[in-house]
Amino acid sequence: MNIDRRRNLGPANVKPLVFAESAPAKQDPDTRVFLETGLIQNCNGSSYLENDKTIIITSVYGPRPNFTRSFNDQANLKINVELSKFLPLDNFKDNQKNIVPDKDRLVSSLESFLLSNYQSLILLQNYPKSSIEIFVQVVALNPTHSLLYTLKNILNSVSVALVDSGLNIKAIACSGYSGSDSHETVVNFAAKDEILGIWSDFQDFDSTFDQSIDACENDSAQLRKEINGYLLKKATKNAS
Amino acid sequence: MVLSTAEKSYIYESLSGENTLRTDSRKYNEFRPLKAACSFVPNCNGSSRVYTADGIECITSVKAKVVKTKDLANLIAVEVDIEGQRDNSALCLDLSALLQRSLVNNFDYEILRLTDKYYFQIYVDVLILSVPGDFKNSSYTLYSLLSLISMGSYLALKSCKLPLLTSTTNDREIEEEPSFADDWELATDLIPESSEFQPVLVFVVGLVGSNVIIDPSLDEEQVLENGVCIGYSQGNIVPPIQSVALSTVDGKPFDRKTLAKATGLVKEIGQPVTQALDAILSEEVDEYGSVF
Numbered sequence: 441m442n443i444d445r446r447r448n449l450g451p452a453n454v455k456p457l458v459f460a461e462s463a464p465a466k467q468d469p470d471t472r473v474f475l476e477t478g479l480i481q482n483c484n485g486s487s488y489l490e491n492d493k494t495i496i497i498t499s500v501y502g503p504r505p506n507f508t509r510s511f512n513d514q515a516n517l518k519i520n521v522e523l524s525k526f527l528p529l530d531n532f533k534d535n536q537k538n539i540v541p542d543k544d545r546l547v548s549s550l551e552s553f554l555l556s557n558y559q560s561l562i563l564l565q566n567y568p569k570s571s572i573e574i575f576v577q578v579v580a581l582n583p584t585h586s587l588l589y590t591l592k593n594i595l596n597s598v599s600v601a602l603v604d605s606g607l608n609i610k611a612i613a614c615s616g617y618s619g620s621d622s623h624e625t626v627v628n629f630a631a632k633d634e635i636l637g638i639w640s641d642f643q644d645f646d647s648t649f650d651q652s653i654d655a656c657e658n659d660s661a662q663l664r665k666e667i668n669g670y671l672l673k674k675a676t677k678n679a680s
Numbered sequence: 681m682v683l684s685t686a687e688k689s690y691i692y693e694s695l696s697g698e699n700t701l702r703t704d705s706r707k708y709n710e711f712r713p714l715k716a717a718c719s720f721v722p723n724c725n726g727s728s729r730v731y732t733a734d735g736i737e738c739i740t741s742v743k744a745k746v747v748k749t750k751d752l753a754n755l756i757a758v759e760v761d762i763e764g765q766r767d768n769s770a771l772c773l774d775l776s777a778l779l780q781r782s783l784v785n786n787f788d789y790e791i792l793r794l795t796d797k798y799y800f801q802i803y804v805d806v807l808i809l810s811v812p813g814d815f816k817n818s819s820y821t822l823y824s825l826l827s828l829i830s831m832g833s834y835l836a837l838k839s840c841k842l843p844l845l846t847s848t849t850n851d852r853e854i855e856e857e858p859s860f861a862d863d864w865e866l867a868t869d870l871i872p873e874s875s876e877f878q879p880v881l882v883f884v885v886g887l888v889g890s891n892v893i894i895d896p897s898l899d900e901e902q903v904l905e906n907g908v909c910i911g912y913s914q915g916n917i918v919p920p921i922q923s924v925a926l927s928t929v930d931g932k933p934f935d936r937k938t939l940a941k942a943t944g945l946v947k948e949i950g951q952p953v954t955q956a957l958d959a960i961l962s963e964e965v966d967e968y969g970s971v972f
Contacts, residue, residue, distance in 0.1 A: 513685070514929060514930060516928065517928070541777060541781075542773075542777070544768060544773055545773045545774070545776060545777035545780075546777070547773075548770040548771075548773040548774045548777065549773075549774050549777045549778070551770060551774075552770065552774045552823075552924065552925055553922070553923060555925045556906070556907070556923045556924055556925035556931075557923065559925060559927075559928070559929070559930050559931050560905065560906060560930065560931035560932055560933055561933075562930065563930065564929070564930040565930060610932075610933075611933075629933075630933040631933075633935045633936055634933035634934075634935060635933055635934050635935065635936065635939060636923075636933050637923035638908070638921060638922065638923055638939065639920075639921075639922045639923065640919065640920075640921040640922070641785060641919035641920065641921075642917075642919060642921060643785070643918065643919065644916075645916055645917035645918070645943070650936075653936060653939075
């Protein structure tokens with residue numbers, strides 16, 4: 441039996457409705473960074489980092505005596521991340537998937553990643569029976585910044601605050617970011633080819649993975665030059 | 681076990697030496713023996729129990745619910761609970777987030793699709809029993825549980841059975857609520873055998889010197905310099921590729937060669953581990969079934 445399906449399918453020459461793109465066009469992030477150290481007086485070291493409307497404040501407290509355990513042969517490192525209320529976290533999606541992570545889970549992921557990074561950087565053995573606490577506050581966030589791009593800013597902010605605190609560290613860490621439509625990678629470098637931590641959501645793992653680490657290394661080297669220049673300028677200014 | 685400085689130095693030297701010597705005489709690419717069973721929780725769609733020789737046990741259940749949604753990423757919910765830890769402790773939250781992220785990023789949503797409008801939403805609940813007693817005094821962390829948890833979720837997802845859909849799969853023109861067969865004998869697999877999709881497995885790799893070791897034991901974790909978790913699915917490295925803190929002692933940076941070694945190791949062992957887990961799935965479970 442022939443069924444007339446025209447009512448369901450519509451005329452043959454129909455054109456589909458197309459709505460204008462509602463999401464803002466993706467722009468290359470502004471990589472310029474404003475950096476200032478030592479703004480907070482009551483802590484051992486602090487930094488203020490501003491990058492394209494994202495503002496991150498880091499303060500380092502310690503080494504402070506720690507008597508919670510019977511014996512600590514090295515310092516106990518604690519990291520606390522605070523995302524201010526009403527931050528636009530919509531762009532903190534995982535990869536290309538439309539999932540906005542739970543804020544508590546996000547914070548603990550960031551904290552544990554930072555911990556794994558800075559445990560390898562700070563000479564914790566030089567501070568027995570003590571604790572070192574690092575507080576990171578994301579005060580403002582550019583809505584177009586992704587999770588990993590913000591993570592890069594956080595890592596750099598913590599690294600500079602650690603230099604300001606005068607704690608014994610192995611090197612000045614500097615992180616680099618590489619991102620495209622399909623993947624994002626952040627690598628924190630202590631020096632050339634010395635990786636403190638990596639966070640990558642690389643879907644198609646092949647030779648381009650190496651290229652993305654190369655891109656991170658270049659980004660970090662460029663930033664390192666700027667940061668070293670700033671720190672040196674500040675140190676010579678203080679000395680004179 | 682809390683290790684003395686001399687013990688730590690001894691283990692470190694043996695692990696970082698030319699031929700990696702591990703405390704339990706495993707090879708660098710060898711897992712500790714573990715046992716597993718599937719489909720033993722009667723009121724879940726899929727379940728698994730994975731336990732190691734040292735008594736750490738991971739019970740995973742998968743439950744499915746029919747939802748009307750367009751937002752595919754919210755179809756997978758993961759919750760990890762660890763005995764003796766609060767639900768909102770950093771460890772539980774972070775392990776949940778890591779597992780959820782790895783599943784969401786590497787999932788074939790087509791297998792959850794019922795009709796054009798209706799999908800199955802799956803809840804993966806993980807419970808870790810018997811955490812080592814000296815956990816609070818030692819310098820290791822429990823992030824190494826990640827590989828155990830991911831194996832548990834792999835088995836639970838693969839053993840997940842769903843009722844047979846009897847209504848039409850095409851509701852593009854007329855909305856129709858899906859209806860299912862009452863007979864559980866007709867139940868279908870969430871991941872059909874014909875499908876190439878495999879749930880992601882996350883491996884924890886310890887880095888020490890220029891050496892890499894898979895599945896670090898708690899003693900080894902105390903001397904490791906760094907740790908990375910790496911996802912594996914269908915013969916490929918998949919996200920997450922992420923550093924994890926395996927201990928609270930200070931570590932060292934690693935170079936790109938070591939990172940490449942770690943990904944190579946996961947690529948090498950991914951296939952045998954998948955085969956071993958698939959062999960467990962094909963075994964008939966009667967151990968628990970006979971009880972009821």
